Every structure is written in structure tokens, then in C-alpha cells.
Amino acid sequence: MDQFQEYLTKELSEAQRKVLEPLFEHILTEFPDLQTRIAWNQPMFTDHGTFILGISSSKKHFSVSPEVKTMALFNTRIEASGYSQTKNIFRILWDQPVDEKLIFDIIRFNMEDKADCQTFWR
Numbered sequence: 001m002d003q004f005q006e007y008l009t010k011e012l013s014e015a016q017r018k019v020l021e022p023l024f025e026h027i028l029t030e031f032p033d034l035q036t037r038i039a040w041n042q043p044m045f046t047d048h049g050t051f052i053l054g055i056s057s058s059k060k061h062f063s064v065s066p067e068v069k070t071m072a073l074f075n076t077r078i079e080a081s082g083y084s085q086t087k088n089i090f091r092i093l094w095d096q097p098v099d100e101k102l103i104f105d106i107i108r109f110n111m112e113d114k115a116d117c118q119t120f121w122r
Contacts, residue, residue, distance in 0.1 A: 003036045004043050011041075012057055016094060020055065020062060023098055025055075030104055031111070038108045045107065052110045053103075061091040066106045067122055073109065077102055 006025055008017050019044075028034060029047060034052060042056040042065075054065040066074070068087055075085060081099040083090045091104045092098060114122065 003038060007038055007043055016057060018075065019094055019098065020057070023055075023103070026100055026109065027103070031107055034111075038073070046120075047111050047114070047121065050114045051120050052094070053107055061093045063089040063091050064103065064106075065089045065108055069102075069113070069122055070106055070110055074102070074106055077105075 008021055008024075012020060024036075024043065028036070031045070034047055037046060038042050039054075042054050044054045045052045051067065056063045056065070065088060071078070071085065071087055071090070078085050078090045081102055082096060083092055083099075085091070
């Protein structure tokens with residue numbers, strides 16, 4: 001979480017921090033083996049050097065990026081949660097409820113699916 005502190009402080013408003021800081025803490029509590037890093041100016045969670053999940057922020061929403069394969073598998077649940085999406089990301093408005101179970105299931109899938117992955121991306 002220490003790697004995310006500067007991002008949380010410098011890149012986000014106080015209201016945005018109140019959304020992402022608990023989410024990051026909950027992710028790391030649920031998945032204590034994940035590593036954190038900032039790459040391409042966004043917080044990322046990795047496992048054994050491979051990408052698991054990225055989160056980026058903008059004025060009206062934050063984006064969750066789990067890779068295309070995972071988006072395709074979870075697109076129905078993402079839509080059911082009320083989030084807009086592309087083939088690469090889904091967007092959560094700052095005032096929308098965060099479906100942590102969905103995010104945890106995405107992380108769990110990526111960790112299992114990429115357990116033997118030796119590259120950063122699929």
C-alpha cells in the first residue's frame with residue numbers, strides 16, 4: 001500500500017481517495033500475496049511479476065483494467081453491476097457503489113488463470 005500513497009495523495013481529490021483507499025486496502029487484505037506498483041501512472045496489482053489488475057482515475061470515474069480475456073468472461077456481471085465497459089476496461093462512477101465481490105472474483109480468476117504465466121501481459 002505504501003507504493004500507492006503518493007498516487008492517492010497527489011493524483012486524487014479527497015472524495016476520490018475515500019473511494020479508492022479502502023478498495024486498495026480491502027484488495028490487499030483479501031489477497032496479501034499481491035504486489036503493488038505504479039506503472040503508466042496507475043496503481044497496479046501483480047502476482048509473481050504478472051499483471052493482475054490495474055486501476056486508473058479520471059474526473060468522473062475510475063477504470064478497472066483486468067485484461068481482455070477477463071473482461072469477456074465477466075462482462076455480464078460487470079453490466080449487472082451497472083458499470084459501463086469496453087473490451088479492455090470497466091468504469092465505476094465515483095458515486096456508484098463499488099462491487100468488491102466482483103473485483104475480488106476478477107482478481108481471483110486472473111491469479112488462477114495466470115499462475116504459470118511468465119510474462120507481464122497475457
